[in-house]
Amino acid sequence: MEFCDECGSMMKADDGAWVCAKCGFEKPRDSAKEAQMVTTQAQEKSEIIESGGGSSGLPTTDARCPECGNDTAYWYMQQIRSADESETRFFVCTECEHKWREDDH
Known part of the structure; x- marks a missing residue:
């Protein structure tokens, strides 16, 4: 740069x-x-969030999956916009592993 x-x-x-x-x-x-x-394998692996069933390590919440209708999902938050805006909430269905996000607009 x-x-x-x-x-x-x-x-x-x-x-x-x-x-x-x-x-x-x-x-x-x-x-x-x-x-x-230069991106090392360690960096690439640390950026991956896996959702492998109950052992994912992510907390769960009551959220309705838009794909299968399941009412439980893993969730995490990530800053993807500028620092003066709120974080984005990401959800992963505990049944079908469909991923979606929720923004504050």
Whole structure:
């Protein structure tokens, strides 16, 4: 990620150069200096939430599944929008493992 030397805004890559979307300042991209994103297997595994029956480790609540009509679901909360907005509640049916979410709008 690069930031503009002129105004401090985030720059985007465009045809071998970094271009500021706000003021138009350009600077060449140096591919030798650019960092590569590396994801390890440990990171990938830690981001997976499994819903394997009763041993999932997630708490349960009374929630009606829109697929099968079951009235119990596992639940968890995750921040997926900006920090000044509330978290999103995710549900996983204890019977059919259908997943859905509930947002505060």
